[in-house]
Amino acid sequence: xxxxxxxxxxxxxxxxxxxxxxxxxxxxxxxxxxxxxxxxxxxxxxxxxxxxxxxxxxxxxxxxxxxxxxxxxxxxxxxxxxxxxxxxxxxxxxxxxxxxxxxxxxxxxxxxxxxxxxxxxxxxxxxx
Amino acid sequence: xxxxxxxxxxxxxxxxxxxxxxxxxxxxxxxxxxxxxxxxxxxxxxxxxxxxxxxxxxxxxxxxxxxxxxxxxxxxxxxxxxxxxxxxxxxxxxxxxxxxxxxxxxxxxxxxxxxxxxxxxxxxxxxxxxxxxxxxxxxxxxxxxxxxxxxxxxxxxxxxxxxxxxxxxxxxxxxxxxxxxxxxxxxxxxxxxxxxxxxxxxxxxxxxxxxxxxxxxxxxxxxxxxxxxxxxxxxxxxxxxxxxxxxxxxxxxxxxxxxxx
Numbered sequence: 236x237x238x239x240x241x242x243x244x245x246x247x248x249x250x251x252x253x254x255x256x257x258x259x260x261x262x263x264x265x266x267x268x269x270x271x272x273x274x275x276x277x278x279x280x281x282x283x284x285x286x287x288x289x290x291x292x293x294x295x296x297x298x299x300x301x302x303x304x305x306x307x308x309x310x311x312x313x314x315x316x317x318x319x320x321x322x323x324x325x326x327x328x329x330x331x332x333x334x335x336x337x338x339x340x341x342x343x344x345x346x347x348x349x350x351x352x353x354x355x356x357x358x359x360x361x362x363x
Numbered sequence: 364x365x366x367x368x369x370x371x372x373x374x375x376x377x378x379x380x381x382x383x384x385x386x387x388x389x390x391x392x393x394x395x396x397x398x399x400x401x402x403x404x405x406x407x408x409x410x411x412x413x414x415x416x417x418x419x420x421x422x423x424x425x426x427x428x429x430x431x432x433x434x435x436x437x438x439x440x441x442x443x444x445x446x447x448x449x450x451x452x453x454x455x456x457x458x459x460x461x462x463x464x465x466x467x468x469x470x471x472x473x474x475x476x477x478x479x480x481x482x483x484x485x486x487x488x489x490x491x492x493x494x495x496x497x498x499x500x501x502x503x504x505x506x507x508x509x510x511x512x513x514x515x516x517x518x519x520x521x522x523x524x525x526x527x528x529x530x531x532x533x534x535x536x537x538x539x540x541x542x543x544x545x546x547x548x549x550x551x552x553x554x555x556x557x558x559x560x561x562x563x564x565x566x567x568x569x570x571x572x573x574x575x576x577x578x579x580x581x582x583x584x585x586x587x588x589x590x591x592x593x594x595x596x597x598x599x600x601x602x603x604x605x606x607x608x609x610x611x612x613x614x615x616x617x618x619x620x621x622x623x624x
Contacts, residue, residue, distance in 0.1 A: 283401075284399070288399070299403075300403075301517060303403045305513065305515045305517070306505065306507075306513075308405060308409070308507060308508075308509070308567065308571060309403040309404055309405055310405065310406050310409070311403065311404050311405065311406050311407075312401060312402075312403055313401060313402050313403070313404060314400075314401050315399070315400030315401055322403070325550075325553060326551055351556070354557075355516060355553040355554050355555055355556050356553045357550060357553065357554070
């Protein structure tokens with residue numbers, strides 16, 4: 236153990252560098268994104284399902300929609316209140332939420348998820 | 364108490380198993396839509412059939428100009444990228460070809476001149492026994508209950524086995540992002556993305572809202588569309604009254620597109 240001091244100093248430096256991102260960002264949590272609702276979305280008050288469900292499960296609901304539309308040919312969604320919607324990302328979801336940059340993207344960027352929906356589906360098809 | 368250690372291990376094992384199984388069972392129980400109160404259904408106006416089919420009256424389609432409106436209607440309805448310069452990368456859902464390319468096994472040495480020279484309309488045959496469906500490793504292409512051979516672009520991995528399996532060349536591969544090459548845009552229909560195979564879908568999205576396929580609507584009566592298993596459908600009436608041929612019938616795929624020559 237001739238080089239005890241060097242080893243310990245090296246270890247301290249190593250640990251300091253490795254943990255740098257953690258203590259550098261300590262106490263500086265990125266703020267949750269502010270979502271902007273369009274006038275149309277605000278007027279509708281509630282989405283196809285309750286807001287809490289949409290926040291946590293919209294991706295699962297979209298998966299169910301895509302499966303039912305493409306594979307089963309079922310294209311109409313009837314929500315618990317009995318209201319019918321056409322199951323379409325571009326024509327139903329993005330009809331109200333026509334501000335993808337301020338609605339979809341903000342949360343997706345914050346959560347670091349990159350859904351590939353818009354490779355095919357048009358964002359804001361009506362161009363509002 | 365000779366077996367006490369074995370007994371202890373048995374009990375411990377069974378307990379661990381039951382503890383481990385609980386979350387798994389919970390996860391399965393959480394699947395499915397029950398309890399959320401919503402349901403999905405077909406549209407009220409949706410058309411249904413046992414096997415959708417088409418009859419093309421080639422007597423009414425004499426020139427390329429007669430056929431073009433149908434091709435344009437499809438290109439527009441489905442955002443087909445028509446401006447791709449490389450012919451090897453072109454995307455086509457409905458197109459035309461001369462007789463000897465269409466009915467390869469029915470080419471006589473001496474043929475009616477008019478038949479030999481005019482273009483024939485081609486599209487996916489929506490076979491009753493589709494080889495593309497058997498070739499697809501992800502079930503991205505599948506046969507619907509109404510006979511339409513459908514593509515699920517979400518599942519397509521772009522392996523192109525289906526293109527190799529299809530004897531009619533009805534499938535096209537997106538070698539590049541198609542969006543810059545779309546000339547006529549339909550905002551209600553999605554585009555495709557690089558790396559998926561696409562083909563005619565018999566306008567499943569139009570049938571779902573009670574409309575006839577776009578090409579049939581644009582055909583001025585030259586194309587008929589209906590249920591092949593309904594003896595009173597328009598296609599069956601035409602098949603009863605006219606002699607028709609199908610493409611490469613000897614392969615046994617049972618195409619659903621008939622030609623009156």
